[in-house]
Amino acid sequence: xxxxxxxxxxxxxxxxxxxxxxxxxxxxxxxxxxxxxxxxxxxxxxxxxxxxxxxxxxxxxxxxxxxxxxxxxxxxxxxxxxxxxxxxxxxxxxxxxxxxxxxxxxxxxxxxxxxxxxxxxxxxxxxxxxxxxxxxxxxxxxxxxxxxxxxxxxxxxxxxxxxxxxxxxxxxxxxxxxxxxxxxxxxxxxxxxxxxxxxxxxxxxxxxxxxxxxxxxxxxxxxxxxxxxxxxxxxxxxxxxxxxxxxxxxxxxxxxxxxxxxxxxxxxxxxxxxxxxxxxxxxxxxxxxxxxxxxxxxxxxxxxxxxxxxxxxx
Numbered sequence: 354x355x356x357x358x359x360x361x362x363x364x365x366x367x368x369x370x371x372x373x374x375x376x377x378x379x380x381x382x383x384x385x386x387x388x389x390x391x392x393x394x395x396x397x398x399x400x401x402x403x404x405x406x407x408x409x410x411x412x413x414x415x416x417x418x419x420x421x422x423x424x425x426x427x428x429x430x431x432x433x434x435x436x437x438x439x440x441x442x443x444x445x446x447x448x449x450x451x452x453x454x455x456x457x458x459x460x461x462x463x464x465x466x467x468x469x470x471x472x473x474x475x476x477x478x479x480x481x482x483x484x485x486x487x488x489x490x491x492x493x494x495x496x497x498x499x500x501x502x503x504x505x506x507x508x509x510x511x512x513x514x515x516x517x518x519x520x521x522x523x524x525x526x527x528x529x530x531x532x533x534x535x536x537x538x539x540x541x542x543x544x545x546x547x548x549x550x551x552x553x554x555x556x557x558x559x560x561x562x563x564x565x566x567x568x569x570x571x572x573x574x575x576x577x578x579x580x581x582x583x584x585x586x587x588x589x590x591x592x593x594x595x596x597x598x599x600x601x602x603x604x605x606x607x608x609x610x611x612x613x614x615x616x617x618x619x620x621x622x623x624x625x626x627x628x629x630x631x632x633x634x635x636x637x638x639x640x641x642x643x644x645x646x647x648x649x650x651x652x653x654x655x656x657x658x659x660x661x662x663x664x665x666x667x
Contacts (some may be wrong), residue, residue, distance in 0.1 A: 379656030382445040400595025402535040486533045489581035536588045555657035572600040577622035579631040583607040
């Protein structure tokens with residue numbers, strides 16, 4: 354029997370555990386998580402995403418019940434081939450074909466959605482005003498643009514400190530909800546919830562890939578964490594440590610513009626985790642040949658954007 358889940362409160366369109374579940378389902382159905390691939394441990398996912406372990410365990414149990422994954426005692430959780438003929442798989446494949454065709458023809462997915470609604474007799478909706486919050490300006494601008502391109506939304510991009518000032522005034526904020534990445538969901542929620550504004554956490558493409566790569570490193574490996582700001586660096590470091598990667602030696606650079614500190618860490622590290630802007634700066638420097646760069650801020654995961662779109666349309 355399928356478990357019926359209630360929202361956390363009247364303003365919560367979709368709980369965090371459903372957000373995670375839908376995104377993992379999408380990764381499996383789209384083939385980004387391949388059949389036979391082992392998922393990160395519950396502890397690793399919970400720590401990295403900064404959510405309760407029980408929440409992740411619940412998601413895994415539901416995915417196993419729905420035959421997306423299989424738990425093998427002593428080995429972990431593995432992706433399995435979804436049964437043929439299931440409706441969600443058919444729907445997923447149809448959506449992918451339609452979206453790919455739209456992109457190939459240069460048709461806006463948003464405009465296509467409006468046309469489908471019109472032909473089905475449903476009125477097209479006005480754009481919804483939301484906020485997107487991150488710890489550095491390049492990601493704010495990049496992710497805000499991605500959301501506006503793919504959803505009927507008007508996004509106000511804010512840094513975390515700007516959100517605090519925006520919510521501290523007497524004027525009521527014009528947004529229905531605030532979106533952020535899983536790295537910052539706790540601090541954003543602490544600011545938005547007292548004003549009755551829903552917080553939605555989105556995953557970035559590199560999340561599962563990053564923790565999988567890092568978990569395979571030998572104990573004692575030096576990993577550099579290079580951020581655009583102290584807040585970004587603290588959150589990324591906390592996520593890595595919470596993912597059960599205590600066997601790694603983590604060296605941090607709070608601001609990649611601190612050239613001396615950056616050079617010191619690059620000289621010792623075997624792997625560096627950073628955003629696109631620090632990565633571009635590192636590429637200009639003379640670094641050891643064996644140094645591996647993992648760029649953590651690629652794009653928002655498609656399943657998360659689709660989930661946000663369903664929330665807005667609801």
